[in-house]
Each structure stands twice: as C-alpha cells, then as structure tokens.
C-alpha cells in the first residue's frame with residue numbers, strides 16, 4: 046500500500062491529516078488488497094487535496110472505483126455545510142449528472158430471436174457518437190423547459206410516464222435550476238442533442254438478470270432471474286460540458302477573490318452563498334435537468350424499438366430507477382448527531398440512501414433506494430440497494446462503476462476494436478459502435494474487475510447486493 050496511508054479494516058484506509066499540507070480533515074478510501082495494484086498515488090493525493098477545502102465535513106471520501114480525475118478523484122465524495130461551505134465544479138465533473146438507469150422488460154433471453162437485429166435497431170433509434178444530433182431537436186423555449194423541469198418536461202411531451210419520474214433520484218428534476226445562469230454557448234450546444242447517447246464510455250446495454258442475491262429486494266424492484274433488461278448510461282452532453290467550462294473560469298477568479306488557498310487550481314470553488322457559487326449551482330442544476338430529460342427521451346426511443354420488435358407496451362418496460370453519479374446537491378445528513386443540511390459532491394459516486402429515507406418513493410422506503418452500478422461491456426453490472434451504514438459513513442454514497450485503469454491512448458495501443466469485438470462475440474456479447482476505435486478504448490480490460498469493486502462496497506456496508514446483470518449486447522457511443 047502507498048506510504049503514509051493506514052489500514053483501518055480489510056476494505057478501508059485512512060489518509061491522515063498532513064499527507065498534504067493544509068488538510069482540515071483526514072481522507073478515507075474503500076479498497077481491497079486485490080484492487081491495490083489499481084490505486085494511483087495521484088488519485089490519493091487528489092483525495093488529500095480535497096480535504097484542504099473550506100468547511101469540509103468528517104472526511105474526504107473515495108470509493109473503490111477511485112481513479113485520477115479533474116481536481117477531485119473520480120469515485121470522490123465530499124460534503125460542505127450550507128454556511129461556510131464551498132461548491133466546486135471539480136467535485137461534480139464535466140459531464141454534469143452523468144448517470145445510469147435500468148429498465149426491465151417482460152422478455153427472457155429465448156425471446157430475443159434476432160439479437161443482432163435488435164441491437165441494430167437500437168443503434169439507429171438512439172443517435173450515438175461524438176457529434177450525435179437529436180431526432181427531435183428542440184426550440185429555445187423547449188430548452189428552457191428542459192433546463193427547468195428535467196425529466197418532467199420529457200414526460201409532459203409524451204416521452205414517458207409519471208411512474209418514470211417517481212423512479213428517478215430527485216424525481217428527475219433539481220428545483221434550484223437557474224436557466225439564466227446557462228450561457229448562450231451552452232444553450233447552442235444543448236439544442237441539437239436531447240435524446241442522444243454521446244460518445245466514449247456512454248452506452249446502452251441489453252442485459253439479462255444472471256443471479257438474484259436478495260429475492261425480497263428484487264421483488265420490490267420488479268426484477269427476476271432470466272429477465273431481459275436495458276441499462277442506459279449518459280449525461281448532459283455538450284451543454285453540461287460547456288456549463289462546467291464557463292463556470293470554472295468564474296470560480297477560478299472567485300477562489301482568489303474570497304482568499305481561498307488550494308493546493309490545486311482544478312479545485313476552484315466559491316462559498317455556497319456567494320454570487321459565483323450560487324450561479325454555478327443554478328447552472329449545474331439546470332444541466333442536471335438536461336441530463337434527466339436526455340435519459341428519459343432515450344428511454345422512450347428504447348421502448349418504441351421493443352414495442353415494435355416484441356409487441357409489448359411501454360408500460361411493460363418500467364424504470365427500476367435512475368441514479369446520478371456526477372452531481373452536487375443539498376441533502377440532510379447527521380453531522381455530530383445533528384440533522385444538518387449539507388452540499389454533497391458526488392464525482393463518480395452514486396447516492397445510496399438507506400431504508401426509511403424520506404426522499405424515496407413509499408414503496409421503496411422499507412429497503413432503501415435501488416443503486417445501479419455498471420461494470421463493462423464484457424463484465425457484469427450490479428443492482429444493489431442503499432444502506433443505513435452508507436448514511437452514517439459516506440453521506441449516503443457508494444461507488445459508480447468499476448472505474449477506469451487504462452487511458453484511452455494506452456487502450457488503443459493495447460487492443461484493436463476487431464479483437465475486442467471478436468472476444469466478446471465468443472461470450473455471446475454483441476457490440477455496435479460508430480467506429481472500431483470506440484470499441485478498443487472501452488475494452489473490458491480498461492476497467493477494474495467489477496465483481497471485486499462491488500464486493501468491497503458490500504463488505505464495507507455501503508450497499509447490499511440485489512442482482513447481477515450480465516451483458517448480452519451493447520451500443521457504445
């Protein structure tokens with residue numbers, strides 16, 4: 046293990062105050078000996094850097110999918126008090142409200158008589174790739190509706206049901222959104238892209254429920270062994286990226302203006318109650334709403350394909366849940382035994398609220414929220430649920446994926462798209478992407494082993510297993 050960090054348990058380590066100068070609290074990260082080789086010193090330094098930020102509460106935290114990111118490590122979680130706390134775009138990421146949703150179907154694998162045709166139809170129904178343009182570009186006033194109402198806008202337009210909204214974190218809408226804090230340039234980037242998957246790590250995957258770990262929770266979530274499901278991973282596209290870029294500039298200036306000392310300028314931040322902090326929060330919330338509308342529109346496109354192919358109605362394809370994994374939100378957590386409103390930054394981390402949370406729909410409060418963790422196009426993804434331990438230890442947070450271990454350039458030197466496709470084909474997994482490079486960059490080998498990452502969060506008590514989801518066919522952006 047890295048010099049200077051101390052082991053607390055089989056799955057938890059501490060980065061003590063002093064690891065980097067100016068730390069206000071210690072860092073804590075969750076990992077296992079089996080994942081030690083994947084740990085980057087740079088990411089632990091970033092975890093320690095976050096601990097120097099004004100007002101940080103308890104610990105700077107990182108999940109087992111930790112890897113190097115912009116400012117904060119990916120897999121990072123940090124909470125700040127509403128008074129005297131700060132907000133930082135580096136703690137959210139460029140793809141604001143990148144997230145994952147899981148949709149079930151009434152189908153079994155045997156019903157997929159032409160999997161290739163299904164994947165091809167999905168590929169054509171959901172615009173995919175770097176500059177993907179929407180089949181339904183929106184007007185400027187529609188865009189304002191999207192930024193204000195998120196998934197609610199999409200449902201109002203006929204792209205889903207009220208039940209979909211209930212099954213989204215925040216009901217698919219951050220009420221604090223301020224479209225006026227979103228630049229014209231960001232709006233221009235957003236107009237042609239609602240309902241598009243984007244590029245890179247974003248995906249749409251047809252999966253089968255391989256194994257149930259908790260039958261009661263699976264029943265409650267509407268999931269059963271052998272069932273075909275669809276997982277969607279994407280975010281706020283060019284609009285979110287532009288919001289982050291625009292506000293980083295103002296927050297870099299604000300960092301100086303408010304005399305905040307930081308070890309890394311990528312941690313640029315401003316007091317939560319400052320004009321700069323408020324503007325970023327309002328714009329970030331608007332971009333988060335764009336992402337929810339985007340995933341909702343893609344859901345509609347997916348349901349239409351399944352309806353045509355299998356004569357099933359959209360109601361037979363309910364949303365299990367939709368989670369955000371790049372976001373900052375005000376939430377109430379126990380701090381020193383007192384219920385306190387804090388701004389939780391999750392940067393490549395997933396909310397994992399436990400049983401009894403008032404933020405969950407009544408039918409889920411007995412068990413906790415569904416937590417959806419993707420693996421890779423060749424390894425399993427997982428459905429888990431939130432726990433009270435996560436509430437106590439990590440501000441109700443868990444990991445967001447397996448976590449990348451190899452850069453895109455190294456991946457292209459190591460794998461070819463054809464090779465990866467052939468190997469996945471041998472396991473019966475179909476891959477469709479705009480080009481071969483996209484497949485090489487996303488080979489399963491660029492990610493940590495998802496099963497071990499999940500084992501760590503379960504052993505640490507941050508989530509509890511519900512079901513394993515195995516890939517059948519994937520569309521990569």
Ligand SMILES: Nc1nc2c(ncn2[C@@H]2O[C@H](COP(=O)(O)O)[C@@H](O)[C@H]2O)c(=O)[nH]1
Nearest residue numbers: 246248419420421422426446447448449519
């Ligand atoms: N099931 C799949 N999971 C995938 C695929 N590509 C990536 N991933 C996982 O998603 C997370 C998301 O990470 P992000 O930081 O890029 O948002 C990543 O860590 C992988 O574990 C895929 O094609 N299918």
Ligand SMILES: [Mn+2]
Nearest residue numbers: 140143279280
């Ligand atoms: Mn993303």
Ligand SMILES: [Mn+2]
Nearest residue numbers: 143144278370
């Ligand atoms: Mn993501």
